[in-house]
Amino acid sequence: MMTSDWTYPFSRSTSEHVDLSSQDAFNEGAPFATFERMRREDPVAWCEEQAGRGFWSITRHADIVRLNRDRNTLSSAQGIRIEDQSPEEYEARKTFQETDPPDHTHFRMLVNEAFSRKSVGRFEARIREITSELIDRAIEQGEIDATYEIARQLPMRMLAQIIGIPEADTSWLVEKGDALISNADPEYTDFVVDKVNTEEYRLLPFRSPAAVELFDYANGLLKRIRAGEDVGVLNLVMQPTREGKVMSDGEFRNFFCLLVAAGNDTTRFSISASIHALANQPTLLESLRGADADQLVTAADEMIRWASPTTHFRRTATRDFEYEGKLVRQGDKVVLWFVSGNRDEAAIEAPYEIRLGRKPNPFISFGQGGPHVCLGMYLARLEVRIVLEELARRVGRIQQLAEHSYLRSNFILGIKRLPVRLTAR
Ligand code: HEM
Numbered sequence: 001m002m003t004s005d006w007t008y009p010f011s012r013s014t015s016e017h018v019d020l021s022s023q024d025a026f027n028e029g030a031p032f033a034t035f036e037r038m039r040r041e042d043p044v045a046w047c048e049e050q051a052g053r054g055f056w057s058i059t060r061h062a063d064i065v066r067l068n069r070d071r072n073t074l075s076s077a078q079g080i081r082i083e084d085q086s087p088e089e090y091e092a093r094k095t096f097q098e099t100d101p102p103d104h105t106h107f108r109m110l111v112n113e114a115f116s117r118k119s120v121g122r123f124e125a126r127i128r129e130i131t132s133e134l135i136d137r138a139i140e141q142g143e144i145d146a147t148y149e150i151a152r153q154l155p156m157r158m159l160a161q162i163i164g165i166p167e168a169d170t171s172w173l174v175e176k177g178d179a180l181i182s183n184a185d186p187e188y189t190d191f192v193v194d195k196v197n198t199e200e201y202r203l204l205p206f207r208s209p210a211a212v213e214l215f216d217y218a219n220g221l222l223k224r225i226r227a228g229e230d231v232g233v234l235n236l237v238m239q240p241t242r243e244g245k246v247m248s249d250g251e252f253r254n255f256f257c258l259l260v261a262a263g264n265d266t267t268r269f270s271i272s273a274s275i276h277a278l279a280n281q282p283t284l285l286e287s288l289r290g291a292d293a294d295q296l297v298t299a300a301d302e303m304i305r306w307a308s309p310t311t312h313f314r315r316t317a318t319r320d321f322e323y324e325g326k327l328v329r330q331g332d333k334v335v336l337w338f339v340s341g342n343r344d345e346a347a348i349e350a351p352y353e354i355r356l357g358r359k360p361n362p363f364i365s366f367g368q369g370g371p372h373v374c375l376g377m378y379l380a381r382l383e384v385r386i387v388l389e390e391l392a393r394r395v396g397r398i399q400q401l402a403e404h405s406y407l408r409s410n411f412i413l414g415i416k417r418l419p420v421r422l423t424a425r
Pocket of ligand 1: 076080096097098108115159258259262263264266267270304308309310313314338364365366367370371372373374375376377379380
């Protein structure tokens with residue numbers, strides 16, 4: 001058991017004063033003690049930044065939900081991560097995620113259907129097939145890194161199917177997706193965003209040169225779409241909206257990068273957190289074995305709450321407003337810490353416990369309630385559920401063999417290395 005001496009399960013961080021603006025803030029897992037102090041003492045806190053103009057941190061569940069809904073006061077249209085962006089950078093890098101209603105709504109409507117519960121449900125058999133293969137191979141291999149051998153494999157292979165990309169290209173896409181979204185971790189990129197001068201790449205998504213190669217790939221897809229080929233969901237985004245607007249080529253390339261980044265690591269880290277939890281709390285595996293279909297859905301949600309892979313999203317105030325006694329000025333950055341809301345005892349009973357049957361579960365890992373609520377939510381839930389199901393079906397015991405390590409990032413929280421042994425039932 002690796003959890004017994006932890007004050008905060010799924011984290012080794014006990015400091016109450018972690019600098020949230022630092023890319024090192026989540027190196028030991030989420031700084032839950034810091035978030036707890038902030039929720040208690042200063043739930044709308046002004047945070048100075050090492051390299052930036054500072055931001056408000058919203059850490060209570062109720063405030064995050066309330067402010068996330070208030071699309072008129074808090075805009076996504078000046079960037080969605082803490083990083084400051086000049087208007088030129090913003091324009092060059094924006095996707096529909098960095099727009100507000102009504103523009104956002106129009107583009108979102110083009111793709112919603114393709115990612116609905118019903119549409120992604122069609123991939124269930126294929127997800128199960130891939131998952132079973134991965135787990136069986138992991139059992140055979142003995143000692144494995146569960147993040148690499150299981151969690152990292154599945155999400156991009158599924159996304160590739162949905163967006164009409166050959167499965168053979170997925171390893172390459174995973175590598176490039178990692179370079180983009182893990183742009184602060186030297187294990188995945190030479191262009192570590194807070195250590196190396198990335199000025200040259202400031203107009204590219206995530207300030208990453210990996211985007212150049214992804215842009216080339218996206219140009220190839222654009223050609224195929226224009227030649228009348230069926231490229232799955234990507235055909236849909238190039239349709240005119242009801243208002244007659246069409247995504248520009250640049251926006252398409254950015255959208256492609258967004259999918260490759262968003263579809264890659266968040267589900268991965270929900271899976272690695274699940275395997276870590278199952279290894280350290282063996283009774284969970286037993287409970288999963290006895291679960292019916294509905295209970296498995298609930299269990300997957302609880303694991304995604306537990307994992308909380310996107311720590312925050314940022315907004316910008318469109319006007320001066322007072323909130324909880326603080327004056328937020330027009331133009332101020334306001335950061336919604338979903339990871340903190342997911343451990344807020346005021347909203348979630350015993351938040352440091354995994355309760356597979358938690359119902360209702362007001363978790364906010366997907367930004368629920370806001371206009372930008374995760375597009376890939378049903379896909380991610382389906383994948384995590386199937387992984388849990390197949391682990392329970394095939395695996396008798398999961399042993400963690402050595403310490404795990406976390407991604408270096410204050411945006412994405414996840415176990416990037418997880419040495420385990422899976423024993424067949
Ligand atoms: C457990 C896995 C996942 C988590 C925790 C997660 C988390 C989130 C969150 C919190 C947002 C809201 C952003 C905001 O409020 O500004 C979001 C948006 C988004 N997610 Fe996910 N995501 C996951 C999986 C996926 C997958 C698999 C895809 C790929 C299809 C995806 C694609 C997107 C896109 C395109 C948006 C932007 C939606 C919009 O602006 O309307 N996500 N995600």
